[in-house]
Amino acid sequence: MTGFAQLLDQLPLRFLLASAGCLAAGLGVWGATALLRRLPGVALQRSTWLLGQATVLACFLVILLPHSERLRLVPPIDVADMAPSRAAAPQGPTARPAVGGAPAAAVPGADPASWLTLVAQAWLLAYLLGFGHAVLRLLLARRMLDSLAATGSRLPCPGQPARAPVVIEVDAPISPMLFGLLKPRLLLPQHLRGFDAAQQQLIVEHELMHWRRRDLQWLSVGIVLQTLLWFNPFMRMLRSSLSWAQELGCDRDVLRSRSPAQRKAYAAALVAQLRLQHATPKTALAFGGVCASTLAARIALIREPSPAHPRRARVVRILAIAALACVFAASLAFQPALARRSAPTATQAPFSCTVMVDAASGEQLAREGHCDERVTPASTFNIPVALMGFDSGILKDARAPVLPFKTGYPSYNASWRADTDPSSWLQNSVLWYAQQVTTGLGAARFHEYVQRFDYGNRDVGGDPGKDNGTTQSWVGSSLRISPLEQVSFLRKVANRDLPLSAHAYDMTTRIMPKRTLANGWEVVGKTGTAPGLGRDGNDDATRQYGWYVGWAKKGQRTVVFARLVLDAKQESAMGGARAREAMLRQLTARLDVL
Structure with missing residues (x-):
């Protein structure tokens, strides 16, 4: 939406x-x-x-x-x-599928x-x-x-x-x-x-x-x-x-x-x-x-x-x-204001979405599941951050600048506790590196980029009263985007329709993780993982969002895609990794026949 x-x-x-x-x-x-x-x-x-x-x-x-x-x-x-x-x-295995990927009817009384x-x-x-x-x-x-x-x-x-x-x-x-x-x-x-x-x-x-x-x-x-x-x-x-x-x-x-x-x-x-x-x-x-x-x-x-x-x-x-x-x-x-958050009673039921769109024509090649739900972009937001960084000159190339890890930075993963350059940032989804880029842009310029990108709900206000939009808005906070909006944004990236420098497009594509499928398609994509939301609006450790978004290219054809899953948390694999593997299996089987 x-x-x-x-x-x-x-x-x-x-x-x-x-x-x-x-x-x-x-x-x-x-x-x-x-x-x-x-x-x-x-x-x-x-x-x-x-x-x-x-x-x-x-x-x-x-x-x-x-x-x-x-x-x-x-x-x-x-x-x-x-x-x-x-x-x-809910759209899980026990729920009746909706026609054309549209959501099922609302449950009376479910929305408080x-x-x-x-x-x-x-x-x-x-x-x-x-x-x-x-x-x-x-x-x-x-x-x-x-x-x-x-x-x-x-x-x-x-x-x-x-x-x-x-x-x-x-x-x-x-x-x-x-x-x-x-x-x-x-x-x-x-x-x-x-x-x-x-x-x-x-x-x-x-x-x-x-x-x-x-x-x-x-x-x-x-x-x-x-x-x-x-x-x-x-x-x-x-x-x-x-x-x-x-x-x-x-x-x-x-x-x-x-x-x-x-x-x-x-x-x-x-x-x-x-x-x-x-x-x-x-x-x-x-x-x-x-x-x-x-x-x-x-x-x-x-x-x-x-x-x-x-x-x-x-x-x-x-x-x-x-x-x-x-x-x-x-x-x-x-003034009274609205916290734009989807109803926890609706989003916490397991669901999934797969969207595939032809980049050149905009034709929707596939839409399956619950695809207009806005959720946090998590680490998929590193794609627009990379575009901003290279366009503004804060990021130079795939290896510069190298920023040192400092005490107090987010360090949930061991790979984050090391000096990081643009390539390793996107490979490891290093949150603090992205925060250094957005902080360098400043709140006004960061907001301007998000508005120009028409990215999701474009709300970079962050948590109410904390003034942290520049560093936290995309981390389970105010910024939200649906799979349909992800492919709309990625199509602009693939077609280079955003008002950015050629250097920004070239370097962002170069540092993004890549896979080459058995049928010759090159897949450029980014994962994202975030906890689901409980009924009280707080993080729910038993649920996990998994994102995988990007584009696949072969010859002159490019297909943009987005995969979003909300499922029970699995310790053996992060939500983003599970979404990526599921999407790659679909791409291998379906790209040549679409």
């Missing part, structure tokens, strides 16, 4: 975590802005509320999208992969995280339905406004700029309102004629002030952000505060330098309009677009406006940005 397919598998659960994370972020943003609201002038700052919405959305996306988790402080949530193949039934999977899938469906409903409501509101405008009559508006909103009078109990992002229109109810001339002038000026301040653009962004996260009540609260700031800002600008009598007339018009109007669609800016509970506060500000302090406004804006940045930083540090 490709990395994209893996991402799709985990999308429902990651979406559920992102939704929960954005709710927490919304609470943090609302709490921060509530504290700032105590400062003079905060209610007038449109940017505070719009940036608050943007911060909540950013916190949602940072959990949802693939990203580096080095800043995370909380441990990851260890869950089973969500694809059906991850919960496949299945209930969470179902909840996540149900929530994703509910989100899509809710999002569709929210978009439909916006479209219906816009259609209603368009229809209402079509029933009215256009009024002349002398002295206004060429691009000023079209003024339309309608016979409907609405508030004077401005709508239309690209083609703004100002709807005026006929009952406005009953107001005195000064009130009419101030009301129209209020709506035109919205247009001059580009409040329609601010409103549109706020509505889009609220619609994307329609389930988050804090997004609605922040958007309402944005509308409140827009109305207060217009009141302030319209009434600047006005007499107390004009202010009183303006407040009276606001009260009168509220009694006459129907509900205002959220897609429009309305003179009376406030509820009765906030009317008194708005009138108080109209009668006794706060003096303008540009310097204080800048300080408030800086404080707001700093507070929102702190909330976002906290979401990075405490």
